[in-house]
Amino acid sequence: MKRNVRHLVLAGLLLLPMGATAAPATAPLAMSGLAGAASINRTAPPSGEDPDNLVGEFIKYFKKYEDSATRVEAILALEDVEDAGVVRVLVPVLKLEDKDVVQAAVRVLSGFKTSEPIEAFLVALEEEKKEPTRLGLLRALAAGRYGGADKSLEKCLKDRRSWRVRRAGVLALAAGPSEGAAELIVKLAGDREPAVRCAVLDSLAERGSGLVLEPAAAGLDDAVWQVRASAISALARVRRTNSVPLLIAQMAREEGRLAADVAAALESLTGRAFGQRRELWERFWETYKERYEIPTDEELAKLLAAKKARAEEYSPPGAVSYHGISTPSRSILFVIDVSGSMENMVVEREKFAEGGYPSMQRLDIVKTELARTIERLEPYVKFNVIAFATKIEHWKKRQQKANALGRSSAADWVRNLEAIGGNSKETYSAVGLAGAANLEGGKTNTYGALMAALGIDPDPKSPRTGDYQIELDTIFFLSDGRPSTGQYIDSADILREFTAANATCKVVLHTIAIGEFRKQFMKDLAKANGGSFVDLGR
Structure with missing residues (x-):
């Protein structure tokens, strides 16, 4: 066997x-x-x-x-x-x-x-x-x-x-x-390699060590965005009053996803839900700074309970939303599944009846929504698109500005995508034309697509073939099925390998599922990589 x-x-x-x-x-x-x-x-x-x-x-x-x-x-x-x-x-x-x-x-x-x-x-x-x-x-x-x-x-x-x-x-x-681990770890806070500086901040914060506060404050000025992300996260996790004014000041220096990270850190410290409205944070701090105390965990839970109700009021202008997941990121990658099963029709048609889609085919639905999202991108956003089945295909080799030309080109490219090796191709296979059916090309190479998103070639045997200091900071990953081809097929393997690779890249991964399959893997992927999961339905 x-x-x-x-x-x-x-x-x-x-x-x-x-x-x-x-x-x-x-x-x-x-x-x-x-x-x-x-x-x-x-x-x-x-x-x-x-x-x-x-x-x-x-x-x-x-x-x-x-x-x-x-x-x-x-x-x-x-x-x-x-x-x-x-x-x-x-x-x-x-x-x-x-x-x-x-x-x-x-x-x-x-x-x-x-x-x-x-x-x-x-x-x-x-x-x-x-x-x-x-x-x-x-x-x-x-x-x-x-x-x-x-x-x-x-x-x-x-x-x-x-x-x-x-x-x-x-x-x-x-x-x-x-x-004595914290005392040894903090000695590398000024290491010349950004990945080591990130590891120091992340590790000290995980241990809840107050030794992280000084290097985290210094890390807010780091030239590498991944280090600043670790510094912001560390100040949020090791909660101290002195971190509040530092983060308010940092909000003026950040944009896109890191500005949202700062807002989330301030909310976790104070329980206030002012989003990225810096003037409101400044007014709040000016009023309370002399007598302010960090709320207890119980007090914080109560303050954050009402946060969602006020979220839209303080959401940043120009945020990108795809299938209900909103991000202020200015460097986004969309990864879309075009394997054979994406040719199938959705079962819960009532959910999609008002969407104005060309058909109830899964791929038509997600293509239409992605093209609409691309057409709404602000010119200052950079983006790219990857389509995957057995093989991986990029719209462009690198991130592109979302100007008029970029938006038009990408939207057309997305609308012209077709499912590879789907049910409609099985007729060719039945009469001996397996090559024309391309059923082998229509499998789901989840691992290859995810690693390609980080700029890592999954085929070489070297553990890393990409540079972790990438510009990209947010990925939307959409798929309708279980992995079926690639170097890794088991979902636990893919989760482990991608999360390990992303530990230095620090990209937020949002996952979106459509169709009838076990979706816990997609939930776990998003959770392990700082993102959100959305189930579009069957």
Whole structure:
């Protein structure tokens, strides 16, 4: 029976994107002599025990396996083997190019419960020099939340050659149990790499550390918008009165999505719902600043309860709205599904009866709405459109100004889109003209489309082929079905990989679903990436 490699990797434990935390597999061990020790799990096998000689069998057979699925299965066979030999045989695996194999190795390395393999793991982290291997070890450290790694992590934080190692070190520290983590993390607040500066702010804010306030205030002046976004978010999450005037002043310097981020941060600090009306914020602060206190969580909840009722009154002019999701962004990408199933008719026709659509075909509905949205864009907005089925097609190679020419060209391009390999093409296939039907071309390459949206080519084996400092800050992603082709098909894999890639890009992803399929994946995508989800219906 053919094995699904990704289900093997994900069975029992979904590996989180770098920087997310999992339930601790272990705390640091008292008997190891490591800092912050805790007791051993007495139900685990005795340290050093490999009664079935699985490590020896792995050494004998792994190099003979050529297919990814068998390699993953062989690695996962080492789960629950509490032996330092597991570390010795899996550390070299971390430098391989097969991401599924590496993912499996990270999973096993993050699951130790006894002192011997954990100590061997920490020694490997201390001694390793190669970037891919160090990154894999740091991912495992973050997922396993092993203690006693401060010395090794300090070494990673000082790595001048690789910003990825420094960033991974920050995230591993933030995920772990070290009481001194915040003090170590904040030292990199002025790192030369923007992604590291973002990781510092995000990690300190996640821990609720007051040490984030000073670098966040400085980050408001950063030249890179992603760092400013992290700074704004940090001031909103670690709530202090002194942050209110800083954010009010910042509102005058931001536009588009970041101006909305500032308004949201102020609302989370104060419970007031003045949106992007800076004059109202200034008037509010001038009145209350001498005696103002940040509301408690209960008080804030009450203040925000009425926020939606006043939202439209304070919404910014020129906001873009697509299928009910509004954004003030000035750099937008629309990603639209043109796979074969988009040729199907909607079931709940009454929902769309007043829309003036050419037909009740799913694609006709979404094309019409997208063309209308494009035609309403303000000239200062930059935008692009991607259509995807099995392959990915861009309207333009880069973001375009929404001037008269751009709007007309894009709207015409969208209106001329057709579903690829749909039901109407099956007649060709039935009479032997499969090529004309192009049914293979009409599958749903969700992973490829999402990564292309970030400027990342999903085909190369390199973990990153794009620049995370992108101009784009907001994506609208519309699809009518489950992923069916591409490098990753399993929805959990796609969620993990896209969210990990977007951790440095910091793009807001809004998702829109139409049709009859399980839509939890689309909800999870939006939630994990700061966006909203809309279900248009069946």
